[in-house]
Amino acid sequence: MRKSKKERQQLLMSTIQDNPFVTDEELAEKFQVSVQTIRLDRLELSIPELRERIKSVAEKRFDDEVKSLPIEEVIGEIIDIELDQNAISIFDVKEEHVFKRNQIARGHHVFAQANSLAVAVINDELALTAKANIQFIRSVKLHERVIAKAKVEKIDEAKGRTFVQVRSFVNNELVFTGDFEMYRSNNQ
């Protein structure tokens, strides 16, 4: 037997939701009603026509592409630096940095902030990370501001190594520490 109007419209919504590429004709066939009925339904439910639906899917994809490019680029903003001594950077945790399920920042973003600060503090053309010993003390959540402080512990000119300690805080609470052993580029 054919469904009631309400039932049909409910199903119509979810059908289009998970397949926006379906035409009115296909829907009419599916629900055993006329094409006109489907169109009335869409009108009542404010569901745009096939072509508009496809277009908006395509546009969203375009937006996403523009958005996801610069994410990897910036790993915190350096607000203070004294080369070969210390440096401070801030990093605001946004939607794109957290696990969706629990809003906890993914470890590699917190690491990336610390690591790139360790690279920046070194007064050299370019430093590379050789080793790191890191510890995540407590998880960082969405919208928290992480302040990373790097301190150069020791410079071994002979071996071309520099040891940097980075501590990251949220509201003065320690959330991460890392001891980095860095190559100096002249030794690379």
Next chain:
Amino acid sequence: MRKSKKERQQLLMSTIQDNPFVTDEELAEKFQVSVQTIRLDRLELSIPELRERIKSVAEKRFDDEVKSLPIEEVIGEIIDIELDQNAISIFDVKEEHVFKRNQIARGHHVFAQANSLAVAVINDELALTAKANIQFIRSVKLHERVIAKAKVEKIDEAKGRTFVQVRSFVNNELVFTGDFEMYRSNNQ
């Protein structure tokens, strides 16, 4: 003066490439030719009509979504996984991952691949990194393909910790190792 046919078709290609949402009429206006000429050009260049272009953009987005839902949270692409045992992912180093000056991959990308593989291999709602001991053995360069292999070393049910070792290779050469101590979410 108006461009030659070849020039116009070259430009037409790139114009549509970076904005598939442009109509023949807009193109005709842009190149100061008739709509029919644009259509002949598209025919010669095998460029589909606006609606087909939009549709294919939308479809690609859909494909991506299906593909990227389970993997999205992982840096690099997982190609093999046995939960609580081992996993393998590949990560191609592109322009956006390297220092411009020397084409060497930034450490945090290599770390991110290893770290997220360590998260993925754990058979649990969600794992978090507690500690990590990492070593960059040799630098990874632009266009190299990093293959990370994660191995679960020990599961401490009582403490809710899992120990994972990750080794990353480029052409069978070890470039990175990391020992990760992971929280299990039930203990979080």
Next chain:
DNA sequence: ACTACTCTTAGTACCTAGTCATAAGAACTC
């Protein structure tokens, strides 16, 4: 100068997947 050829433009018929408006029949509810 005439022919041959490419390039461009115009026009017609047709298509899909719709919109909007009007009308009328069918099915329920009071």
Next chain:
DNA sequence: GAGTTCTTATGACTAGGTACTAAGAGTAGT
């Protein structure tokens, strides 16, 4: 049986095309 809602049909119109035919403009070869 009347009133209301729901469904279907019909006609006119739209965007953004395809496919095809036809004709004029410009250039090159002989």
